[in-house]
Amino acid sequence: MRLLSTHSRKLKEFNAEIPKYAILSHRWEDEEVTFDALKAGEDAKNLKGYRKLRGAARKAKDHGYDWIWVDTCCIDKSSSAELSEAINSMFQWYKDADMCYAYLSDVGVDGDDYASSQPSQQSDSNVRPNGRLKASMWFTRGWTLQELIAPLQVKFYDRHWQRLGTKTTLGDQIAEVTNIPVDVLQGGRKLSDVSAAAKMSWASRRITTRPEDMAYCLLGLFDVNMPLLYGEGEEKAFMRLQAEFLRYSDDETIYAWKLDSAPPLEQPYCGMLATSPQLFRHSGKFVKPQFKSRVESHATEVTNRGLHLEVSLVPFPGDKSGSVFLAVLQCVRDTHDMFGCCVAILLQRLSGLEKQYARIAPNFLFDMWFRTFQLPSAILAQAYLGDYEKDGGKIEDGGNVRLRTRDVQPEGELIFVRPVPRPSETLSGIYVYEHTQITALPWLTKGRGSIDITVHEEGSSWQTWGESTLAQNPYWWLSFQDLYETRRLQATELHVSQLRKRVMMGCLRVQLTCTLHDSHEFWTRSTYMVVGMEPLPPNPFSTPPGYTRPWYAFASGVDAETVIKRFSGSGGNRDSPETCTVLELPNVAVLEARFTFGSRFSSVCYKVDFSIRHSRV
Numbered sequence: 343m344r345l346l347s348t349h350s351r352k353l354k355e356f357n358a359e360i361p362k363y364a365i366l367s368h369r370w371e372d373e374e375v376t377f378d379a380l381k382a383g384e385d386a387k388n389l390k391g392y393r394k395l396r397g398a399a400r401k402a403k404d405h406g407y408d409w410i411w412v413d414t415c416c417i418d419k420s421s422s423a424e425l426s427e428a429i430n431s432m433f434q435w436y437k438d439a440d441m442c443y444a445y446l447s448d449v450g451v452d453g454d455d456y457a458s459s460q461p462s463q464q465s466d467s468n469v470r471p472n473g474r475l476k477a478s479m480w481f482t483r484g485w486t487l488q489e490l491i492a493p494l495q496v497k498f499y500d501r502h503w504q505r506l507g508t509k510t511t512l513g514d515q516i517a518e519v520t521n522i523p524v525d526v527l528q529g530g531r532k533l534s535d536v537s538a539a540a541k542m543s544w545a546s547r548r549i550t551t552r553p554e555d556m557a558y559c560l561l562g563l564f565d566v567n568m569p570l571l572y573g574e575g576e577e578k579a580f581m582r583l584q585a586e587f588l589r590y591s592d593d594e595t596i597y598a599w600k601l602d603s604a605p606p607l608e609q610p611y612c613g614m615l616a617t618s619p620q621l622f623r624h625s626g627k628f629v630k631p632q633f634k635s636r637v638e639s640h641a642t643e644v645t646n647r648g649l650h651l652e653v654s655l656v657p658f659p660g661d662k663s664g665s666v667f668l669a670v671l672q673c674v675r676d677t678h679d680m681f682g683c684c685v686a687i688l689l690q691r692l693s694g695l696e697k698q699y700a701r702i703a704p705n706f707l708f709d710m711w712f713r714t715f716q717l718p719s720a721i722l723a724q725a726y727l728g729d730y731e732k733d734g735g736k737i738e739d740g741g742n743v744r745l746r747t748r749d750v751q752p753e754g755e756l757i758f759v760r761p762v763p764r765p766s767e768t769l770s771g772i773y774v775y776e777h778t779q780i781t782a783l784p785w786l787t788k789g790r791g792s793i794d795i796t797v798h799e800e801g802s803s804w805q806t807w808g809e810s811t812l813a814q815n816p817y818w819w820l821s822f823q824d825l826y827e828t829r830r831l832q833a834t835e836l837h838v839s840q841l842r843k844r845v846m847m848g849c850l851r852v853q854l855t856c857t858l859h860d861s862h863e864f865w866t867r868s869t870y871m872v873v874g875m876e877p878l879p880p881n882p883f884s885t886p887p888g889y890t891r892p893w894y895a896f897a898s899g900v901d902a903e904t905v906i907k908r909f910s911g912s913g914g915n916r917d918s919p920e921t922c923t924v925l926e927l928p929n930v931a932v933l934e935a936r937f938t939f940g941s942r943f944s945s946v947c948y949k950v951d952f953s954i955r956h957s958r959v
Contacts, residue, residue, distance in 0.1 A: 343435065344416045348403035351396070353380065353416065363409040364402040365439035367489035367496070368394065369447060369480055370551070374414040397503045398443055411435060426570045433488045433562020442493035444486075446478045450500030475506055476519040484550035484559040491522070492562060494529055520544060521626055533563065537629045538587065539595035539673070542622035554579040556619060577617045581761060584615045585644040592642065594653075594672040595628045598685050601705040604721075610885040611690070611700035611763040614649050624707075628685060629676045636672060636754050648698075648760035655689065655755050656747045660729060662879040663887065665691040667699075668708065668715075670750050675709060684710040689759075690881070692888025693766035695939055695946065697756065700763030702885050716744045726882040765838045766889040772820045772873055773942055774850065774950035776806070783931070783954060791858035795933075795952050797871075800902035803830075803848040807942075819942060820848045820873070836875055841890050844876040846909055849902045852952075854933065869896045869925050870905045871935065873950070892937045892948045896925045930957045 343356050345363055374391035386392055395412060402410040417428045436442060475498070480486050490496065496509035509516065513524045522544050525531040533541075541563050550556045554572055557579035561567065566586045571579065584596060597614050599621040605612065616622065636654050643650040658666040666688065673685040686708040689699040708715045719727060719737050730743065737743055778795040799806065799818055803825070808816035825831040825847060834840050849872050856864040873894045878887040899905035925933040931954055940949035 343411070343431075344418075345409040345411055346395075346399065346416060348399045348408055348410055351380075351399055353377075354409075360438070361409050362407065362440045363411055364398075364405065364407040364441045364443060365411045365436055365489075365493065366398045366413070366443050366445060367436075367480075367486055368398075368445040369483055369486070370414070371447065377415050377418045378420070380415045394445060394447070398445065401443055401499070401503060402441070405441065407440065411439065422570070429558050429570060430561060430567045433492050436489050436492035436562075437494075439493050440495070442489065442496045444480065444489070444496055444498045445501075445503075446475070446480045446498060446506070447501045448480075449474050449478050449506065450502050450504060475512070476515055481516075481519050482548055484545060484548045484556050487520075487545055487548060488559060488562045490516070490520070491526065491533065534565070537595040537673075538564070538591070538593045539598045539622055539625035539628040542596075542599070542616070542619050543624075543626035545619040546621070546623040546625075548619075556580065557583040560619070580618060581615055585649075588642045588644065588649070592638070592672075593630060595625070595630060595685075597669075597671055597687060598622075598625050598628045598673050598707060599704075600624065600707050604703075604705050610702060611692070611888075612702075612704050613761045613763060614651070614701060614759045615761070627676045628673050631672055631674045631684075636750075638754065640754075640756050645758070648758045648763075650756070650758045652754035652756050653689075654750050655757075656686075656750055658688070658882060659745045659747055660726060660733075661882055663881040665878060665887065665889075666702070666881045666883065667691070668710070668747060670710060686710050686715065688883070689757075690885060690888060692763055694889045694891055695766065695769070697758065698763070698766065698888070699757050699759050700888070701759070703883055710747075713747045713749065714744060715747070716742045719743045722882050723880060723884045725880060763888075765886070768822070768836050768838075768890070769939075770945035770947045771822050771942065772848070772892060772937075772948045772950065773807075773817045773940065776808075776816045776818060778952050780952070780954050791856060791864060793954060794855045794857060796853045796855070798851040798853065800849070800851055804850065818850060822847075836890065838877075838887055838890050841875060841877045844874060844893060846872055846874040846906070848873050849906050849909075851902060852896075852933075854927070856928075865928050867925070867927060869933075870899055870902060871896055871950075872905065872909050894923065894935050894937075894950070896922055896933070926957070927954070931955070932957045 343360055344353050345356060345361070346353055371391065373389040375386050375389050375395045379386045379389060391414065395415065398412060399410055418424050490509070498506040498508065498512060500506055506512070509527055513527055516522070516527060517524045523531070526533065526536060541560070545556070545560055550559060552572065553576035554570070554574060556576050558570060560583060564583065564587045566583060568582055568586050587596065599616040601621060638652060640652045642652070654670040655667040656670060657664070658668060668686040669689045670684055670686045675683040675685060687701055688703045688706070690702045692698045692700055703721060706717065706721070708717060716738070719741050722743065727737070727743070735743065774797055776797050779792050780795070781792040783793065797818055804818045804820050806816055807819050822831070822836060826833050831845070831847075835845065849870055852869050852871050854867040856866070858864050871894055873892060875890050876893045877890055881887070897905045897909060899908065923934065927933055934953050934955065936951050936953065937948045938951055940947055
C-alpha cells in the first residue's frame with residue numbers, strides 16, 4: 343500500500359505494518375495529480391487537482407495524521423497488476439482508514455450555498471448543511487458508494503474545505519438521497535446482512551466514467567475478488583461480478599430485477615442475471631425470508647451451459663403448452679410481516695430433453711401471497727384471456743387478472759439458464775423395439791401370463807436395425823435425415839422456428855398377444871400407430887416455443903397405406919373418432935405409448951415405450 347505524507351507530500355510504500363492513515367473520497371475532475379505527475383516534482387503544483395490534494399493533506403495533518411491515501415496519486419495506473427490489486431483491495435483500505443474525508447467540490451460554489459467565510463473549526467452541532475448537499479454529484483458516482491459505506495468515520499467538506507457534517511450527523515439526509523438505511527451507514531447493521539438486491543439498488547442510480555467500473559466499484563460491497571478486464575464492457579463485467587458472488591452466496595434476491603419496459607419481440611428470452619445495476623432500481627425492499635422456504639440439495643454453479651441452479655417451479659395456471667412456470671424465489675418484500683410476500687419471476691422451458699430454461703416477461707416481478715398473484719391482462723394472450731373468462735375468471739378494475747397456483751413443493755428443481763438463451767436443437771429420429779414383453783399384470787393375465795407386443799413396418803419410412811440372433815433387441819428406426827434426403831420433409835421443416843402444425847412422419851402395425859404360461863393364446867389385438875412431430879400449443883404470453891414434441895396416435899385400418907391417407911386427410915388430427923392415444927384391451931386394460939430419449943448413431947433421438955395400465959387408474 344502506498345501512502346502520501348501529509349508533511350512532505352511525498353509517497354512511501356508500506357508492505358507489512360501499515361500506519362494509521364486518513365483517506366480521501368472525491369470525484370475525479372480535470373488535471374488530477376497522478377502518480378507520475380507527483381513523481382515528476384514541481385510541475386504537479388500547476389495542476390488544477392493539486393489544490394484538492396493539498397487541502398486533503400492539510401486537513402489530515404491538522405487532525406494528527408501523518409499519512410493519507412488518495413487514489414489519484416497513490417496508485418500507479420500504468421501497472422495493470424497494481425491497478426487490479428488496488429481496486430480489489432480498495433473497500434478494505436477505506437474500511438481500515440481511521441478517518442475518511444468526503445470532498446464535495448460542487449457544494450459551496452455560490453455565495454448562498456454555504457458561508458465559505460465561516461471558520462473551519464466549528465463543531466458538528468453548529469453545522470447547518472445547505473440544500474445543495476443532497477444535490478452533489480458525489481452521491482451519483484459509482485466509486486463513492488463503497489467510500490461512503492466502508493469507513494466508520496466520514497466527514498463531509500465543501501469545495502472550500504469547510505465542514506458540512508459527518509456520516510452520523512447527516513445520516514437522515516444521506517439516507518434520503520442514497521436509499522441506504524441509517525443503521526447500515528452508521529455500522530449498526532452488518533453489510534453481510536443486507537440482501538444482494540438492496541445493495542444493487544443503492545448502485546442503480548450511480549454512474550462511472552468507464553463502463554466496466556460500474557461492476558468493479560461493487561467488488562467490496564459483495565465481498566468479491568476478480569481480475570479486471572477493461573474493454574469487456576459493462577454487461578460482461580457485471581455478469582462476472584454476479585457469477586463470482588453466486589459462487590459463495592445462496593442469496594436469491596440477486597434474481598429479483600426487472601426491465602423498465604417490455605423487451606423487443608426479437609429478444610423474447612433472457613438469462614437469470616441482470617445486465618446492469620440499473621435493473622435493481624425497484625428492488626431495495628427485497629430481503630431473504632425469515633423462514634426456510636425450500637429444502638436445498640445442490641449448489642449454484644456457473645458452467646459452460648449457463649447458470650446451473652436449484653429453484654422452486656410452479657406451473658403457470660392454465661398454460662396449455664406446459665412450458666411456462668413461476669419460479670418462486672427465496673426472496674420476500676420487506677413489509678415487516680411475519681410471512682412476507684414471496685417474489686416470483688417467469689421462466690419458460692426451452693427443451694423437452696434437458697432442463698434448459700429462460701426468463702420471459704423480464705419487465706415484471708410477481709408478488710405471491712398464499713399462492714395468489716396478479717398481473718396485467720395486457721401482457722396475456724387473447725386466447726388465454728378467453729379461456730380464463732370462460733372458466734369464470736374476471737378482469738379486475740385496473741385491468742389486472744388474479745390467478746392462483748398449486749402449492750410450492752419443498753424440494754427445488756435443478757435447471758440451467760444460459761446467459762443468452764436459445765431454442766433447443768432438433769433430435770435425429772424415432773425408434774421403437776420390435777419386441778416388447780410386459781409381465782406382472784395379475785389383474786389382466788390372472789397371474790398366469792404376459793403381453794407380447796410386436797411391431798411391424800408396412801411402408802418405406804422405417805428401417806430395421808439389430809439382429810434377433812444377437813443379445814440386442816432389433817428395432818425400427820425412423821431417420822429425420824432420410825426424410826429430408828427423400829424430400830418427404832423440407833430441410834428446416836422440423837425446426838422449432840418453422841414447425842407450425844402437426845406433421846405425420848411414419849406408421850407401424852402393432853400386434854398384441856396375451857399368452858398364458860401353458861402357451862395358449864388368451865387373446866390378440868392389432869392396431870396401427872402413427873407418429874410425427876408437432877409444435878407446442880401457444881403459451882399465455884405468446885412467446886415463441888423453445889422446442890417441438892413428438893406425438894403418436896393409435897388408428898384402425900385395413901393397411902398402413904389406408905391409415906396414412908385417412909390420417910393425412912384429417913390434417914393430422916390424432917383426436918378424430920378413428921384415432922386415439924389409448925387402445926382399449928380386454929379386462930379393463932388400455933395400451934399407451936410414451937416418448938423417452940435414447941441414442942442411436944451417436945445422436946440423441948426419441949424412443950417409443952409401450953405400457954399397459956388399468957383403465958380406471
